[in-house]
Amino acid sequence: MFFHIVLERNMQLHPRHFGRHLRDNLVAKLVKDVEGTCSGRHGFVVAITGIENVGKGLIRDGTGFVTFPVKYQCVVFRPFKGEILEAVVTMVNKMGFFAEAGPVQIFVSNHLIPDDMEFQSGDMPNYTTSDGSVKIQKDSEVRLKIIGTRVDATEIFCIGTIKDDFLGVINDPVTS
Amino acid sequence: MSGEEEENAAELKIGDEFLKAKCLMNCEVAVILEHKYEQLQQMSDDPLNQVSQVFEKSLQYVKRFSRYKNPDAVRQVREILSRYQLAEFELCVLGNLCPETVEEAIAMVPSIKTKGRAHDDEAIEKMLNDLSLIKKFE
Known part of the structure:
Protein backbone atom coordinates (compact mmCIF):
# COMPACT_ATOMS: atom_id res chain seq x y z
CA MET A 1 0.00 0.00 0.00
CA PHE A 2 1.13 3.54 -0.70
CA PHE A 3 1.19 6.02 2.18
CA HIS A 4 1.78 9.71 2.54
CA ILE A 5 3.86 10.18 5.66
CA VAL A 6 6.14 12.66 7.36
CA LEU A 7 9.70 11.55 8.00
CA GLU A 8 12.66 13.27 9.59
CA ARG A 9 16.30 13.16 8.63
CA ASN A 10 19.45 14.87 9.78
CA MET A 11 21.16 16.39 6.79
CA GLN A 12 24.83 17.30 6.79
CA LEU A 13 25.70 20.21 4.58
CA HIS A 14 29.13 21.38 3.47
CA PRO A 15 29.89 25.04 4.28
CA ARG A 16 30.32 25.87 0.57
CA HIS A 17 26.54 25.57 0.20
CA PHE A 18 25.80 28.24 2.76
CA GLY A 19 24.32 31.43 1.42
CA ARG A 20 21.18 32.44 -0.38
CA HIS A 21 20.52 29.03 -1.82
CA LEU A 22 21.11 27.08 1.36
CA ARG A 23 17.58 25.75 1.53
CA ASP A 24 17.51 24.79 -2.15
CA ASN A 25 20.76 22.93 -1.77
CA LEU A 26 19.48 21.20 1.33
CA VAL A 27 16.32 20.06 -0.42
CA ALA A 28 18.18 18.92 -3.53
CA LYS A 29 20.54 16.87 -1.39
CA LEU A 30 17.63 15.37 0.54
CA VAL A 31 15.88 14.30 -2.66
CA LYS A 32 19.08 12.78 -3.97
CA ASP A 33 19.83 10.94 -0.72
CA VAL A 34 16.37 9.68 0.11
CA GLU A 35 14.29 9.04 -3.01
CA GLY A 36 14.55 5.46 -4.14
CA THR A 37 15.85 4.14 -0.84
CA CYS A 38 14.18 1.44 1.20
CA SER A 39 14.00 0.69 4.89
CA GLY A 40 12.30 -2.14 6.67
CA ARG A 41 10.29 0.20 8.80
CA HIS A 42 8.92 2.65 6.26
CA GLY A 43 9.29 0.75 3.02
CA PHE A 44 10.34 2.31 -0.28
CA VAL A 45 10.54 6.09 -0.49
CA VAL A 46 8.96 6.81 -3.87
CA ALA A 47 8.87 10.59 -3.98
CA ILE A 48 9.30 13.59 -1.69
CA THR A 49 6.27 15.83 -1.99
CA GLY A 50 7.09 18.65 0.37
CA ILE A 51 9.30 20.01 3.13
CA GLU A 52 7.52 20.43 6.42
CA ASN A 53 10.22 22.27 8.28
CA VAL A 54 13.96 22.74 8.49
CA GLY A 55 15.24 22.93 12.03
CA LYS A 56 18.13 24.94 13.43
CA GLY A 57 21.50 23.85 12.11
CA LEU A 58 24.22 22.59 14.40
CA ILE A 59 27.85 23.18 13.53
CA ARG A 60 29.96 20.04 13.90
CA ASP A 61 33.14 20.41 15.85
CA GLY A 62 36.25 20.44 13.73
CA THR A 63 34.74 19.97 10.29
CA GLY A 64 32.56 23.02 9.74
CA PHE A 65 29.78 20.83 8.42
CA VAL A 66 26.34 21.77 9.66
CA THR A 67 23.63 19.29 10.54
CA PHE A 68 20.03 20.30 9.86
CA PRO A 69 17.06 18.26 11.05
CA VAL A 70 14.66 18.24 8.10
CA LYS A 71 11.05 17.12 8.27
CA TYR A 72 9.62 16.15 4.90
CA GLN A 73 6.48 14.63 3.46
CA CYS A 74 6.86 11.73 1.12
CA VAL A 75 5.02 8.97 -0.67
CA VAL A 76 6.20 5.55 0.49
CA PHE A 77 5.29 2.06 -0.61
CA ARG A 78 5.14 -0.41 2.25
CA PRO A 79 3.85 -3.99 1.77
CA PHE A 80 2.15 -5.66 4.71
CA LYS A 81 1.59 -9.26 5.62
CA GLY A 82 -2.06 -10.09 4.92
CA GLU A 83 -2.45 -7.31 2.39
CA ILE A 84 -4.17 -8.08 -0.89
CA LEU A 85 -2.93 -6.30 -3.97
CA GLU A 86 -2.58 -6.55 -7.71
CA ALA A 87 0.72 -7.32 -9.38
CA VAL A 88 2.26 -8.02 -12.78
CA VAL A 89 3.91 -11.39 -13.40
CA THR A 90 7.54 -10.97 -14.43
CA MET A 91 8.90 -14.51 -14.52
CA VAL A 92 7.44 -18.02 -14.43
CA ASN A 93 9.33 -21.23 -13.66
CA LYS A 94 8.63 -24.63 -12.19
CA MET A 95 9.19 -23.39 -8.66
CA GLY A 96 6.44 -20.80 -8.99
CA PHE A 97 6.33 -17.27 -10.35
CA PHE A 98 7.64 -13.79 -9.57
CA ALA A 99 5.44 -10.74 -9.72
CA GLU A 100 6.04 -7.02 -9.22
CA ALA A 101 3.83 -4.52 -7.47
CA GLY A 102 5.54 -1.19 -7.95
CA PRO A 103 9.01 -1.40 -6.43
CA VAL A 104 8.46 -4.65 -4.58
CA GLN A 105 9.09 -8.19 -5.81
CA ILE A 106 6.72 -10.95 -4.76
CA PHE A 107 7.34 -14.67 -5.15
CA VAL A 108 4.44 -17.12 -5.34
CA SER A 109 5.61 -20.69 -4.85
CA ASN A 110 3.91 -23.51 -6.76
CA HIS A 111 2.54 -24.78 -3.43
CA LEU A 112 0.58 -21.55 -3.20
CA ILE A 113 -0.86 -21.77 -6.68
CA PRO A 114 -4.21 -23.63 -6.87
CA ASP A 115 -3.71 -27.40 -7.28
CA ASP A 116 -5.61 -27.54 -10.56
CA MET A 117 -3.02 -25.34 -12.25
CA GLU A 118 -0.14 -27.22 -13.89
CA PHE A 119 3.23 -25.90 -14.95
CA GLN A 120 3.83 -25.93 -18.71
CA SER A 121 7.38 -25.37 -19.94
CA GLY A 122 8.31 -23.96 -23.34
CA ASP A 123 9.02 -20.55 -24.87
CA MET A 124 6.44 -18.96 -22.66
CA PRO A 125 6.46 -20.98 -19.43
CA ASN A 126 3.10 -20.76 -17.70
CA TYR A 127 0.66 -22.24 -15.21
CA THR A 128 -2.59 -23.39 -16.78
CA THR A 129 -5.75 -25.07 -15.54
CA SER A 130 -6.52 -28.48 -17.05
CA ASP A 131 -9.28 -27.02 -19.24
CA GLY A 132 -6.97 -24.23 -20.39
CA SER A 133 -9.36 -21.47 -19.33
CA VAL A 134 -6.98 -19.75 -16.93
CA LYS A 135 -3.33 -19.11 -17.67
CA ILE A 136 -0.60 -17.35 -15.74
CA GLN A 137 2.40 -16.25 -17.76
CA LYS A 138 4.75 -13.30 -18.05
CA ASP A 139 2.80 -10.01 -18.08
CA SER A 140 -0.38 -11.53 -16.65
CA GLU A 141 -2.02 -9.40 -13.99
CA VAL A 142 -2.76 -11.27 -10.79
CA ARG A 143 -4.41 -10.43 -7.52
CA LEU A 144 -2.49 -11.96 -4.66
CA LYS A 145 -2.21 -11.95 -0.90
CA ILE A 146 1.09 -11.25 0.82
CA ILE A 147 1.80 -13.90 3.44
CA GLY A 148 5.35 -13.05 4.36
CA THR A 149 7.92 -10.31 4.04
CA ARG A 150 11.67 -10.41 4.27
CA VAL A 151 13.50 -7.22 4.96
CA ASP A 152 17.15 -6.57 4.36
CA ALA A 153 19.09 -3.32 4.39
CA THR A 154 18.10 -2.10 0.96
CA GLU A 155 15.17 -4.21 -0.13
CA ILE A 156 11.88 -5.72 0.89
CA PHE A 157 10.97 -9.04 -0.60
CA CYS A 158 7.55 -10.69 -0.30
CA ILE A 159 6.03 -14.13 -0.48
CA GLY A 160 2.50 -14.29 -1.80
CA THR A 161 -0.32 -16.72 -2.41
CA ILE A 162 -3.12 -16.97 -4.96
CA LYS A 163 -4.66 -20.00 -3.30
CA ASP A 164 -7.66 -18.33 -1.75
CA ASP A 165 -11.07 -16.98 -2.70
CA PHE A 166 -11.11 -14.07 -5.15
CA LEU A 167 -7.37 -14.33 -5.82
CA GLY A 168 -5.66 -15.22 -9.08
CA VAL A 169 -5.51 -13.91 -12.63
CA ILE A 170 -7.43 -10.71 -13.29
CA ASN A 171 -6.44 -10.24 -16.88
CA ASP A 172 -4.87 -12.50 -19.43
CA PRO A 173 -2.46 -10.78 -21.85
CA VAL A 174 -3.45 -13.28 -24.56
CA THR A 175 -7.19 -12.83 -24.49
CA SER A 176 -7.41 -9.14 -23.73
CA MET B 1 11.20 -7.14 16.34
CA SER B 2 8.08 -8.42 18.09
CA GLY B 3 5.81 -5.84 16.46
CA GLU B 4 6.82 -7.16 13.07
CA GLU B 5 5.67 -10.63 13.97
CA GLU B 6 2.12 -9.56 14.72
CA GLU B 7 1.73 -7.59 11.53
CA ASN B 8 -1.42 -8.64 9.73
CA ALA B 9 -3.25 -6.32 7.38
CA ALA B 10 -6.33 -8.56 7.42
CA GLU B 11 -6.84 -7.62 11.06
CA LEU B 12 -5.66 -4.09 10.47
CA LYS B 13 -2.48 -4.69 12.44
CA ILE B 14 -0.13 -2.48 10.48
CA GLY B 15 1.51 -0.60 13.31
CA ASP B 16 0.41 2.62 14.88
CA GLU B 17 2.49 4.82 12.67
CA PHE B 18 0.92 3.53 9.46
CA LEU B 19 -2.56 3.23 10.91
CA LYS B 20 -2.58 6.95 11.60
CA ALA B 21 -0.82 7.87 8.38
CA LYS B 22 -2.66 8.91 5.28
CA ARG B 67 -9.27 2.15 -11.47
CA TYR B 68 -10.18 5.78 -11.91
CA LYS B 69 -8.38 7.94 -14.38
CA ASN B 70 -9.62 11.45 -13.92
CA PRO B 71 -8.76 13.42 -10.79
CA ASP B 72 -12.38 14.35 -10.10
CA ALA B 73 -13.47 10.74 -9.96
CA VAL B 74 -10.54 10.00 -7.68
CA ARG B 75 -11.71 12.69 -5.30
CA GLN B 76 -15.27 11.39 -5.39
CA VAL B 77 -14.19 7.85 -4.56
CA ARG B 78 -12.46 9.03 -1.43
CA GLU B 79 -15.37 11.21 -0.47
CA ILE B 80 -17.93 8.42 -0.84
CA LEU B 81 -15.85 5.80 0.92
CA SER B 82 -15.10 8.15 3.78
CA ARG B 83 -18.79 8.23 4.66
CA TYR B 84 -18.60 4.62 5.82
CA GLN B 85 -16.36 4.89 8.90
CA LEU B 86 -13.57 2.92 7.33
CA ALA B 87 -9.96 2.99 8.40
CA GLU B 88 -7.68 4.67 5.87
CA PHE B 89 -6.13 1.35 4.98
CA GLU B 90 -9.49 -0.34 4.38
CA LEU B 91 -10.68 2.58 2.30
CA CYS B 92 -7.68 2.32 0.01
CA VAL B 93 -7.85 -1.46 -0.40
CA LEU B 94 -11.48 -1.10 -1.48
CA GLY B 95 -10.65 1.78 -3.79
CA ASN B 96 -7.78 -0.17 -5.36
CA LEU B 97 -9.46 -3.52 -5.84
CA CYS B 98 -13.05 -2.39 -6.49
CA PRO B 99 -14.73 -5.62 -5.37
CA GLU B 100 -18.04 -6.34 -7.07
CA THR B 101 -19.86 -8.43 -4.49
CA VAL B 102 -20.24 -8.28 -0.73
CA GLU B 103 -18.41 -11.62 -0.27
CA GLU B 104 -15.54 -10.35 -2.38
CA ALA B 105 -15.34 -7.14 -0.38
CA ILE B 106 -15.21 -9.08 2.89
CA ALA B 107 -12.56 -11.43 1.50
CA MET B 108 -10.46 -8.43 0.46
CA VAL B 109 -10.95 -6.50 3.70
CA PRO B 110 -11.81 -9.03 6.44
CA SER B 111 -11.50 -6.33 9.11
CA ILE B 112 -14.74 -4.61 8.03
CA LYS B 113 -16.69 -7.52 9.46
CA THR B 114 -14.94 -7.76 12.81
CA LYS B 115 -16.88 -7.37 15.99
CA GLY B 116 -18.02 -3.95 17.07
CA ARG B 117 -18.10 -2.48 13.60
CA ALA B 118 -21.41 -1.36 12.18
CA HIS B 119 -21.06 -2.84 8.73
CA ASP B 120 -23.81 -5.25 7.80
CA ASP B 121 -24.06 -6.74 4.32
CA GLU B 122 -26.57 -4.13 3.30
CA ALA B 123 -24.29 -1.22 4.11
CA ILE B 124 -21.41 -2.85 2.28
CA GLU B 125 -23.60 -3.50 -0.74
CA LYS B 126 -24.65 0.13 -0.84
CA MET B 127 -21.05 1.22 -0.65
CA LEU B 128 -20.06 -1.02 -3.56
CA ASN B 129 -22.97 0.29 -5.59
CA ASP B 130 -21.89 3.86 -4.99
CA LEU B 131 -18.40 2.96 -6.13
CA SER B 132 -19.50 1.29 -9.33
CA LEU B 133 -21.65 4.32 -10.14
CA ILE B 134 -18.59 6.57 -10.16
CA LYS B 135 -16.86 4.16 -12.49
CA LYS B 136 -19.84 4.15 -14.81
CA PHE B 137 -20.13 7.92 -15.07
CA GLU B 138 -16.46 8.70 -15.25
Missing part, protein backbone atom coordinates in the same frame (compact mmCIF):
# COMPACT_ATOMS: atom_id res chain seq x y z
CA CYS B 23 -3.09 6.01 2.90
CA LEU B 24 -3.10 6.60 -0.82
CA MET B 25 -5.05 4.72 -3.45
CA ASN B 26 -3.20 3.78 -6.62
CA CYS B 27 -5.13 6.38 -8.58
CA GLU B 28 -4.13 9.11 -6.11
CA VAL B 29 -0.48 8.08 -6.29
CA ALA B 30 -0.75 8.27 -10.08
CA VAL B 31 -1.95 11.87 -9.86
CA ILE B 32 0.91 12.83 -7.52
CA LEU B 33 3.67 11.04 -9.43
CA GLU B 34 2.53 12.24 -12.84
CA HIS B 35 2.48 15.80 -11.56
CA LYS B 36 5.98 15.42 -10.21
CA TYR B 37 7.16 13.82 -13.43
CA GLU B 38 5.79 16.73 -15.46
CA GLN B 39 7.64 19.17 -13.22
CA LEU B 40 10.87 17.29 -13.83
CA GLN B 41 10.17 17.27 -17.54
CA GLN B 42 10.00 21.05 -17.56
CA MET B 43 13.34 21.29 -15.83
CA SER B 44 15.30 18.89 -17.97
CA ASP B 45 15.05 17.14 -21.32
CA ASP B 46 15.60 13.70 -20.00
CA PRO B 47 13.46 13.26 -16.89
CA LEU B 48 13.82 9.48 -16.89
CA ASN B 49 17.46 9.93 -15.97
CA GLN B 50 16.50 12.09 -13.00
CA VAL B 51 14.19 9.70 -11.24
CA SER B 52 15.01 6.62 -9.24
CA GLN B 53 14.10 3.14 -10.32
CA VAL B 54 11.65 2.98 -7.44
CA PHE B 55 9.88 6.08 -8.79
CA GLU B 56 9.77 4.73 -12.32
CA LYS B 57 8.44 1.33 -11.28
CA SER B 58 5.84 2.85 -8.99
CA LEU B 59 4.63 5.20 -11.71
CA GLN B 60 4.25 2.34 -14.18
CA TYR B 61 2.48 0.26 -11.60
CA VAL B 62 -0.05 2.87 -10.50
CA LYS B 63 -0.78 3.83 -14.09
CA ARG B 64 -1.51 0.21 -14.91
CA PHE B 65 -3.66 -0.42 -11.85
CA SER B 66 -5.56 2.83 -11.45
